[in-house]
Amino acid sequence: MTLLRSISLIGAPTDIGAGARGASMGPEAMRVAGIGEALRARGCEVQDRGNLAGPSNPWQPPVDGYRHLAEVVAWNQAVHEAVYTELRDGRLPILLGGDHCLGLGSISAVARHCREAGKKLRILWLDAHADFNTSELTPSGNIHGMPVACLCGFGPKELVEIGGQVPAINPKWIRQIGIRSVDEGEKRFVHEQDLEVFDMRYIDEMGMRHAMELALATLDANTHLHVSFDVDFLDPDIAPGVGTTIPGGPTYREAQLCMEMIADTGRMASLDVMELNPALDVRNKTALLAVDLIESLFGKSTLMRK
Numbered sequence: 379m380t381l382l383r384s385i386s387l388i389g390a391p392t393d394i395g396a397g398a399r400g401a402s403m404g405p406e407a408m409r410v411a412g413i414g415e416a417l418r419a420r421g422c423e424v425q426d427r428g429n430l431a432g433p434s435n436p437w438q439p440p441v442d443g444y445r446h447l448a449e450v451v452a453w454n455q456a457v458h459e460a461v462y463t464e465l466r467d468g469r470l471p472i473l474l475g476g477d478h479c480l481g482l483g484s485i486s487a488v489a490r491h492c493r494e495a496g497k498k499l500r501i502l503w504l505d506a507h508a509d510f511n512t513s514e515l516t517p518s519g520n521i522h523g524m525p526v527a528c529l530c531g532f533g534p535k536e537l538v539e540i541g542g543q544v545p546a547i548n549p550k551w552i553r554q555i556g557i558r559s560v561d562e563g564e565k566r567f568v569h570e571q572d573l574e575v576f577d578m579r580y581i582d583e584m585g586m587r588h589a590m591e592l593a594l595a596t597l598d599a600n601t602h603l604h605v606s607f608d609v610d611f612l613d614p615d616i617a618p619g620v621g622t623t624i625p626g627g628p629t630y631r632e633a634q635l636c637m638e639m640i641a642d643t644g645r646m647a648s649l650d651v652m653e654l655n656p657a658l659d660v661r662n663k664t665a666l667l668a669v670d671l672i673e674s675l676f677g678k679s680t681l682m683r684k
């Protein structure tokens with residue numbers, strides 16, 4: 379299946395919400411790994427919008443439970459406007475992170491677009507972590523552990539209001555896949571808010587195929603599917619280039635199946651590729667793997683599909 383699509387690459391070179399420096403180099407590593415060429419080879423029309431600008435990382439300790447809040451707000455506003463503009467112009471934005479705090483700017487833009495276009499929204503959150511912390515629950519104050527909570531309306535006013543409607547999304551619209559590290563207080567909050575999580579135990583017991591069948595169930599022709607791909611979703615054996623490696627993630631084959639099943643729906647309309655950290659990578663292999671998986675997301679398969 380060849381998908382003819384108009385794609386815009388948006389670089390967000392910052393590690394403002396992370397606990398380790400280096401994700402700011404992620405966008406360029408993805409370009410060096412050939413993301414543009416790979417998508418063009420899939421039949422897509424690709425525009426690289428270059429990198430967004432924002433404040434530098436002051437590397438300060440948290441204040442009132444948040445690290446770098448003002449800078450995180452500035453970066454997310456820039457991401458929100460860029461992603462929203464591409465969607466409004468009928469294009470498929472791929473946000474090249476950057477740390478995962480920027481999922482807030484990206485997904486709030488997708489939610490705003492869906493409200494205006496009368497579309498249903500489904501979000502797949504591929505990650506080792508639930509990213510559902512709040513300032514009371516977080517052990518670190520790093521805002522890359524909070525974007526899902528902020529999207530659901532739990533967080534500082536400046537962040538939760540970025541999309542123009544609070545909350546930006548309903549927790550029922552999210553499916554989390556690959557989760558294997560959730561902080562103690564965060565665990566209770568995930569439970570209380572009833573997030574639908576396919577954690578690694580679920581994938582071990584039931585398999586990636588079954589998890590994805592459920593995560594992708596009830597999509598219809600009017601559904602906008604957003605994929606927020608935190609590269610730490612992958613097992614660190616195959617993807618060492620991230621700031622927060624957690625053992626026991628999806629293997630290469632499980633990750634491929636996950637991406638191919640998403641592609642089969644034909645509904646993906648926006649994508650984040652987050653937390654790639656070239657400072658921790660080995661000869662850019664994690665970026666090359668991310669490009670390989672993104673090709674599958676855009677319909678690359680071993681055989682012609684019936």
Ligand SMILES: [Mn+2]
Binds near residue numbers: 506608
């Ligand atoms: Mn994440």
